[in-house]
Amino acid sequence: MTPDLRTRYLGLELASPIVASSTPMTGDPASCKLLADAGAGAIVLPSLFEEEILNEEIELARSLDAGTEQFAEALGYFPNLDTFKGIGERYLARLEKTKSMVKVPVIASLNAASTGGWVRYARLMQESGADALELNLYHVVANPDVTSSDREEMDLELIAAVRAAVTIPLAVKLAPYYSALAGFARSAVAAGANGLVLFNRFYQPDLDLETFDVVTKVALSHPSELRMPLRWTAILRPQLGSSVGLAATSGIHSGIDAAKAILVGADVAMVASTVLRHGPGQVRVIRDELAAWMAEHEYESVSQMCGAASAATVADPTAFERANYMATLHSWSSPTGLVGA
Ligand SMILES: Cc1cc2nc3c(=O)[nH]c(=O)nc-3n(C[C@H](O)[C@H](O)[C@H](O)COP(=O)(O)O)c2cc1C
Numbered sequence: 001m002t003p004d005l006r007t008r009y010l011g012l013e014l015a016s017p018i019v020a021s022s023t024p025m026t027g028d029p030a031s032c033k034l035l036a037d038a039g040a041g042a043i044v045l046p047s048l049f050e051e052e053i054l055n056e057e058i059e060l061a062r063s064l065d066a067g068t069e070q071f072a073e074a075l076g077y078f079p080n081l082d083t084f085k086g087i088g089e090r091y092l093a094r095l096e097k098t099k100s101m102v103k104v105p106v107i108a109s110l111n112a113a114s115t116g117g118w119v120r121y122a123r124l125m126q127e128s129g130a131d132a133l134e135l136n137l138y139h140v141v142a143n144p145d146v147t148s149s150d151r152e153e154m155d156l157e158l159i160a161a162v163r164a165a166v167t168i169p170l171a172v173k174l175a176p177y178y179s180a181l182a183g184f185a186r187s188a189v190a191a192g193a194n195g196l197v198l199f200n201r202f203y204q205p206d207l208d209l210e211t212f213d214v215v216t217k218v219a220l221s222h223p224s225e226l227r228m229p230l231r232w233t234a235i236l237r238p239q240l241g242s243s244v245g246l247a248a249t250s251g252i253h254s255g256i257d258a259a260k261a262i263l264v265g266a267d268v269a270m271v272a273s274t275v276l277r278h279g280p281g282q283v284r285v286i287r288d289e290l291a292a293w294m295a296e297h298e299y300e301s302v303s304q305m306c307g308a309a310s311a312a313t314v315a316d317p318t319a320f321e322r323a324n325y326m327a328t329l330h331s332w333s334s335p336t337g338l339v340g341a
Pocket residue numbers: 021022023024045046047048109111136173199200201218219220221222225249250251252270271272273274276
């Protein structure tokens with residue numbers, strides 16, 4: 001029997017739990033169509049960054065101001081507001097185009113660190129047809145005057161501000177680096193998140209020893225990176241209950257990886273690196289591999305499978321928590337037989 005791959009995420013009915021995560025590929029409507037044709041249950045667009053919106057507004061204001069003391073004929077040099085298409089507008093146009101080309105839900109994405117007037121873009125995304133919104137909270141808190149509770153407070157204000165701007169479902173993409181993630185996750189839901197995306201990948205800068213330049217280059221993920229989302233999905237699923245959407249992202253490269261994510265409680269498994277590496281058709285490969293695994297292990301549906309191995313159901317729930325640390329370290333055995341043999 002073919003397993004039923006349907007799932008529910010953020011209140012949306014999806015035909016498949018394999019979701020195309022936010023990447024440059026999903027910024028191209030034609031590629032989104034290929035991803036949907038390959039069986040993606042939903043598509044998350046690349047993020048529109050708070051800084052992009054703010055820079056654009058500053059540029060626009062500067063070019064308008066520049067002419068105020070000039071002669072009237074100079075007005076011809078200034079951008080015509082009716083035809084001025086900035087990054088934000090181009091984003092919304094691409095969103096509309098993608099919506100017109102695919103039948104699966106399209107999730108728009110905002111990347112931000114602070115509240116402000118730019119939050120209106122959340123509403124504009126909704127008006128342009130987004131089925132849901134993903135708010136990507138990405139920050140590196142390097143200011144020693146900012147405490148972790150200050151930062152968390154700002155994040156919660158931001159979630160509440162975006163929540164207030166839209167009526168469509170809201171997912172929040174989190175970093176794993178909160179000191180008390182379970183508490184923050186619960187607060188994020190209380191502030192208005194309908195779901196959590198676990199986790200944002202942090203791109204660490206490197207140093208070029210010849211030029212002393214800071215090198216920023218995206219490295220695609222490795223399947224071992226799935227372990228962190230697995231742990232936290234397993235812990236959070238029973239705590240947050242089934243009404244909160246959970247998406248696993250980072251290190252999902254195969255149907256087996258997707259099966260693990262769903263078993264610990266994810267409603268959807270998001271894929272980015274493997275699709276960038278192998279092309280949109282990789283979604284079909286992963287989906288078929290998941291279906292084959294389910295059939296082999298006699299799971300009839302994703303809903304039957306979801307959370308079957310979360311912290312609430314596994315024989316030893318502490319295996320996902322601190323107890324696991326000592327056991328993991330003690331599990332090491334030397335391939336040379338010289339140390340700890
Ligand atoms: C080139 C590239 C661009 C990305 N752009 C975004 C983005 O704009 N917004 C976002 O939330 N995540 C972005 N991501 C993160 C992915 O959506 C995904 O969460 C992350 O890569 C982990 O999944 P993976 O292991 O399947 O790659 C990007 C990832 C890559 C590789």
